[in-house]
Amino acid sequence: MAASDVFDSRLKLSARRAYERGRLEGALVRGAAAALLATPGFLFCISYTPWAAFCLTGFGLVVAAGRVRGGVFEEGSRAGAVAGILPCLLPAALRAIDPELCMMLFSNGLEICGIGGAAAGIILGLRGRLSGGLAFWAPALAAFGFAGSLGCLPSGAVGFVGLGLGLLIGAAPTLAWRRAHV
Amino acid sequence: MDVGGRAALQRELSALARGDRAAFDPVFRQVWPLVRSFAARALPPAEAEDAAQEALLRIFSRASEFDTRRDALSWVLGVAAWQIRTHRTRERRRREEALSAAAERPDPADSPEAVAIARDLATELDRALAELPSSDAATLLAFARGEARTFPAQLSASAWSGRSRACEPSGG
Numbered sequence: 001m002a003a004s005d006v007f008d009s010r011l012k013l014s015a016r017r018a019y020e021r022g023r024l025e026g027a028l029v030r031g032a033a034a035a036l037l038a039t040p041g042f043l044f045c046i047s048y049t050p051w052a053a054f055c056l057t058g059f060g061l062v063v064a065a066g067r068v069r070g071g072v073f074e075e076g077s078r079a080g081a082v083a084g085i086l087p088c089l090l091p092a093a094l095r096a097i098d099p100e101l102c103m104m105l106f107s108n109g110l111e112i113c114g115i116g117g118a119a120a121g122i123i124l125g126l127r128g129r130l131s132g133g134l135a136f137w138a139p140a141l142a143a144f145g146f147a148g149s150l151g152c153l154p155s156g157a158v159g160f161v162g163l164g165l166g167l168l169i170g171a172a173p174t175l176a177w178r179r180a181h182v
Numbered sequence: 183m184d185v186g187g188r189a190a191l192q193r194e195l196s197a198l199a200r201g202d203r204a205a206f207d208p209v210f211r212q213v214w215p216l217v218r219s220f221a222a223r224a225l226p227p228a229e230a231e232d233a234a235q236e237a238l239l240r241i242f243s244r245a246s247e248f249d250t251r252r253d254a255l256s257w258v259l260g261v262a263a264w265q266i267r268t269h270r271t272r273e274r275r276r277r278e279e280a281l282s283a284a285a286e287r288p289d290p291a292d293s294p295e296a297v298a299i300a301r302d303l304a305t306e307l308d309r310a311l312a313e314l315p316s317s318d319a320a321t322l323l324a325f326a327r328g329e330a331r332t333f334p335a336q337l338s339a340s341a342w343s344g345r346s347r348a349c350e351p352s353g354g
Contacts, residue, residue, distance in 0.1 A: 019198070022242065070202065071200055
């Protein structure tokens, strides 16, 4: 192997490290930004629980991991984050309008979480990759799950049922419509 | 770079920006010669290689941020140009700092003026000592070297006159 080949291979290794480092830095920024965006869901509407902290951290990590991995995985985590941010921020928005209304609605969390889940399902159905497979849907559902859970934690198990049902109700017809028309 | 190469760079860099690691090698193969020749045109040969490497690493560290709607070649050369300019500015500052540090450092050697004065004094002293009796000269030298603890009280009269002459300003 010539000296120039050794030099080029070392340079290539350094360039590869620079690429991965740049990607990781970008991922950390995006993960932090996603967590920051979801923070109102954590701070408002009695969400101060270890589970809420877990969901907030998980949401940031899924978004960051999606960015590091790139490709379909990143598309999935991004779609899931966009879809999940609505049910995540809904309680915070309601509390900002009227705390009493917030408490009243979330005491019957099935409906309100169902609405958030359905809206998220439509977004996921529209943004989702029909041929993405697990590489797309696993991070998408993880990001959606963490973000949506932040919003539905105050309602307890009923809220999660509503969120899941809403997701199915929103996503299934949207995906079916896209399959029929694409 | 021809049209085909440019299109290939666009395709591969876009794939790399999306996270497709398989595109890394093709992008490296296209970008490194490009950046190297670009740096060679912009900088002296001694600095060009270092600047080209810095620019290459910068391009790859920012490859994930590449907007795939933009022209890849322009983006690569833009990042390289910025890095080369940064390198040039840094080198210029380093040279300026080195020059100012050299100017501020005091010279440990005596100044030419001090050397000339010392040489004149030594000549005058030698001349004065040569005019003294050898015993007086030896006594004075011993005192000057610290070998005699007290100044000799009894020197011959010529020693005193020689001493006074040696202390007179020369050339007057």
